Amino acid sequence: MAEAAGSVPRVAGGPAGWISVLIPAAIFAYLVQFVPRVGSGEVILWAYDWVPALGIRLSILLDGLSLTFALLISGIGALVTLYSTRYLGNHPEYPRFVLYLLAFMAGMLGLVLADNLIALFVFWEITTISSYLLIGFNSDEEKSRRSALQALLLTGTGGLALLAGMIMLGNVAGSFELSVILTQGDLIRAHPLYVPIVILFLAGAFTKSAQFPFHFWLPNAMAAPTPVSAYLHSATMVKAGVFLMARMNPALGSTDLWFWALVIAGGFTTVFASILAIRQTDIKQVLAYTTLMALGALTLFIGAGTADAIKAMMLFLVVHSLYKAALFLMIGIVDHETGTREAPILRGLGRKMPITFLGGALAAISMAGIPPFFGFIGKEFLYKAGLEMEVAMIWITGTIFAASVLMFAAAGIAVLRPFTGPLAETPKPPHEGPWPMWICPLILGVLSLGFGLFPDYAETWLIAPGTWAVYGDYSYEVDIYLFEEVNAAFILSLITFAVGAFVYAFHRPLRDWLGRVFAANPIKFDPGWDQVLDGLKALAHWQTRHLQSGVLQRYLFTIFATLGVLAAFTIWSREALAFQLDLAEELDGLLFKHWAVLLFITAGALLTALTSSRMTAIASLGVVGIGVALIFIMFSAPDVAITQLLVETLVVVLVAVAMLKLPHLEIREGHRDWRPWHAAVSVLVGVVSTLILIAVLQGDIDRRLTDYFEMASWPEAYGRNIVNVILVDFRALDTFGEIAVVVIAALAAYALLRGTHYARRKAPEEDEA
Amino acid sequence: MELLISIMVGVMFATGTYLMLARNVLRFIFGLILISNAANLVIFVAGRLTAESPPLIPDGADFPAEVVANALPQALVLTAIVIGFGLFAFALTLVYRGYQSMGTLMSDQMRLAEPREEDQ
Numbered sequence A: 001m002a003e004a005a006g007s008v009p010r011v012a013g014g015p016a017g018w019i020s021v022l023i024p025a026a027i028f029a030y031l032v033q034f035v036p037r038v039g040s041g042e043v044i045l046w047a048y049d050w051v052p053a054l055g056i057r058l059s060i061l062l063d064g065l066s067l068t069f070a071l072l073i074s075g076i077g078a079l080v081t082l083y084s085t086r087y088l089g090n091h092p093e094y095p096r097f098v099l100y101l102l103a104f105m106a107g108m109l110g111l112v113l114a115d116n117l118i119a120l121f122v123f124w125e126i127t128t129i130s131s132y133l134l135i136g137f138n139s140d141e142e143k144s145r146r147s148a149l150q151a152l153l154l155t156g157t158g159g160l161a162l163l164a165g166m167i168m169l170g171n172v173a174g175s176f177e178l179s180v181i182l183t184q185g186d187l188i189r190a191h192p193l194y195v196p197i198v199i200l201f202l203a204g205a206f207t208k209s210a211q212f213p214f215h216f217w218l219p220n221a222m223a224a225p226t227p228v229s230a231y232l233h234s235a236t237m238v239k240a241g242v243f244l245m246a247r248m249n250p251a252l253g254s255t256d257l258w259f260w261a262l263v264i265a266g267g268f269t270t271v272f273a274s275i276l277a278i279r280q281t282d283i284k285q286v287l288a289y290t291t292l293m294a295l296g297a298l299t300l301f302i303g304a305g306t307a308d309a310i311k312a313m314m315l316f317l318v319v320h321s322l323y324k325a326a327l328f329l330m331i332g333i334v335d336h337e338t339g340t341r342e343a344p345i346l347r348g349l350g351r352k353m354p355i356t357f358l359g360g361a362l363a364a365i366s367m368a369g370i371p372p373f374f375g376f377i378g379k380e381f382l383y384k385a386g387l388e389m390e391v392a393m394i395w396i397t398g399t400i401f402a403a404s405v406l407m408f409a410a411a412g413i414a415v416l417r418p419f420t421g422p423l424a425e426t427p428k429p430p431h432e433g434p435w436p437m438w439i440c441p442l443i444l445g446v447l448s449l450g451f452g453l454f455p456d457y458a459e460t461w462l463i464a465p466g467t468w469a470v471y472g473d474y475s476y477e478v479d480i481y482l483f484e485e486v487n488a489a490f491i492l493s494l495i496t497f498a499v500g501a502f503v504y505a506f507h508r509p510l511r512d513w514l515g516r517v518f519a520a521n522p523i524k525f526d527p528g529w530d531q532v533l534d535g536l537k538a539l540a541h542w543q544t545r546h547l548q549s550g551v552l553q554r555y556l557f558t559i560f561a562t563l564g565v566l567a568a569f570t571i572w573s574r575e576a577l578a579f580q581l582d583l584a585e586e587l588d589g590l591l592f593k594h595w596a597v598l599l600f601i602t603a604g605a606l607l608t609a610l611t612s613s614r615m616t617a618i619a620s621l622g623v624v625g626i627g628v629a630l631i632f633i634m635f636s637a638p639d640v641a642i643t644q645l646l647v648e649t650l651v652v653v654l655v656a657v658a659m660l661k662l663p664h665l666e667i668r669e670g671h672r673d674w675r676p677w678h679a680a681v682s683v684l685v686g687v688v689s690t691l692i693l694i695a696v697l698q699g700d701i702d703r704r705l706t707d708y709f710e711m712a713s714w715p716e717a718y719g720r721n722i723v724n725v726i727l728v729d730f731r732a733l734d735t736f737g738e739i740a741v742v743v744i745a746a747l748a749a750y751a752l753l754r755g756t757h758y759a760r761r762k763a764p765e766e767d768e769a
Numbered sequence B: 001m002e003l004l005i006s007i008m009v010g011v012m013f014a015t016g017t018y019l020m021l022a023r024n025v026l027r028f029i030f031g032l033i034l035i036s037n038a039a040n041l042v043i044f045v046a047g048r049l050t051a052e053s054p055p056l057i058p059d060g061a062d063f064p065a066e067v068v069a070n071a072l073p074q075a076l077v078l079t080a081i082v083i084g085f086g087l088f089a090f091a092l093t094l095v096y097r098g099y100q101s102m103g104t105l106m107s108d109q110m111r112l113a114e115p116r117e118e119d120q
Helices: A002-007 A014-032 A035-039 A064-087 A094-113 A117-135 A142-173 A185-190 A194-208 A217-223 A226-235 A239-252 A256-279 A283-304 A307-338 A354-368 A374-387 A393-419 A435-453 A455-471 A488-505 A507-520 A525-547 A552-573 A583-587 A592-610 A614-634 A638-661 A676-698 A704-717 A722-730 A732-768 B002-020 B025-046 B071-102
Strands: A044-051 A056-062
Touching (some): A035 A064, A056 A094, A056 A117, A064 A094, A064 A226, A064 A435, A064 A455, A117 A194, A117 A217, A117 A226, A142 A194, A142 A217, A217 A226, A217 A283, A226 A307, A239 A283, A239 A307, A239 A455, A256 A283, A256 A393, A283 A374, A283 A393, A307 A435, A307 A455, A354 A435, A374 A455, A393 A488, A393 A507, A488 A507, A552 A676, A552 B002, A583 B002, A592 A614, A614 A638, A638 A722, A638 B025, A676 B002, A676 B025, A704 A722, A722 A732, A722 B071, A732 B071, B002 B025, B025 B071
Antiparallel strands (some): A044 A056
């Protein structure tokens, strides 16, 4: 595949290219037809029994929230894949890239549309895995691999927490269908498991949406190709956590825990990310941190939870997806055509790349929140909702104010500065990108302007149904508009512009100063992550060294000790020792032959263990074997006794042959072969064996099978020796298996011995080599 | 008799375990033989002991006339003895072969597959 791609230059990605564009475009077109129905407040449900035995259904819940997300995913997906045909179309691994991207898209669509929690989880994990593959797409770079693994481990751990939370929630609500769960908010909130459920869900959502303190994987994830950053790590996947919180808001929301957890984590992430954004020189990193900031703001407003806050959240969600995807795609073109993304050396590109500049500028103005763009409306409603809060008004409004100021400055850093002023020297001479690339930011930028001028369309199509679904109240009147009157929010906007312009003007000294401050800060999350991983590895290493020592003795010691302790615990906890022993009855009727056999076997066993002479050991083993055969004879098992005698003879013969072949065998283990710990474990094993056997003998015996064999042996199998009939007739297959085992053992032993000859013959050749 | 055999079986298990925990793999095999004998006895005794009455059906009768020994554990033990022998024979060959290759019978010195870290 790679060779073929190298010899024949691909035109716009080849078939993989147009297929990858066609699929999301078709999905988008299909979904658009639902807009009027959902816009009128309808909730569309569709289900298919997937694993009926487990109650897992592939069911779809299409309401304002999921439709908004699905349209963003398929719409931006179509643009991103179109863009990629030129961005990566000549990459030898381009088909693989398309495969991952489409797999991600399928997962993401499934995630937002799923009505069943378990299905949602499966799709959630698909997005995690495809994100891992896409971040690590440039797999020959160590940084890519590290970032990919970091994202996978963090979001994967969060995913596991989420699964646990989902199972709890499903049990509490009595259903895994979201459409049912969302109507049972009061029941869930009153349940004792409510707190763990919220914590587990938030662990999943916060890791996925990179909320503080799990924020550090997202900027690292920018190691992915730029279309991936634009799509996964800005417009869609990182919003999966936001989606989950929004989705669960009617069921888990409106409690103090929910409010403060989201408001504090979201607000802190917002401010923290704003400051870090200004610090970056790589424009893609600036955008990455503003994405983090937006995710924080979305979390903050879900937590705030008033109808106006939810409306502002839905609005900002769409606003952000449009402008941020456009900006990422824009910086991708810049990177592609100039060879750098470093803000300090990019200047004056506007004349060389006018269309890219136009698309980027439209998006940047929206991001800066300047009227009449969609971003202005988004910011106004965030301010309005913040100012109307009864609790934490200062915190929420202040956070959003800080974020808006820095977003204004970031918009300048990302677009105004690189595209204006005198042309600067870049690694590659800058020129306009091909049309499939520049058209994408342009379309998104025009949408940012269009929705700003005509906000009613966005309201009826997306924002109103989305708000209803998240707020859980379909009677709430959603109204968005570009400008109403000069109110507090508007004045705050004006102040934002002033302060933002000031920050932009001084962003270079500010960046240097922040760089120094952060360099002095001892708490670093990214290296901290490495320390956590190193600690885990050290723990695994320590544990492996102790459990997997490679020393047979230690393995066996662990096994026997575990066996003894567990059996002893079971005997104790089941009170299996509550029996009466009648010693008089036991000793009554014991003859000399019984005593002799018992004594022989016991002495033989002890002697085998304690002797240091191999001949004594073999002879003692023989005594034990013969003794066991005698027990079989005394207690009516002649066939068994014959077999035992035969086998015992063979054992001794084999051991003797081995001794002849290995004349230097010495059983002595050194001067002291007294191993007190081993002896203790051995005694424990012996004692529990005795106790178990005694306990078994105290109970009644179930003779049903024996009775059946006794009654059926002659009439059905025409045999008078019941044991033989069982072996060759009733349980013939077992006996066949037994013969197979012996044959396999013989073959294996033969192969081992043959191997010796080969080894001998081969050895000289190896020496020569 | 059951009680005394139970105690004796405990001794067999204990000595077998102690032998299996030894460094010398030949002792390990001795322990294996002891434990397999002990296990066979456990199965046999658990089916209860009946003296001098083998599970046979007399000529002319359709089923045993009187109480006979439990045939089921006998059949199980018979199978177990043979399989135990197969295991023993294979283990002994392995020990023999291991000694030929590595020149030792000490299990902690047989480290061809997993060399000690300091040896690597």
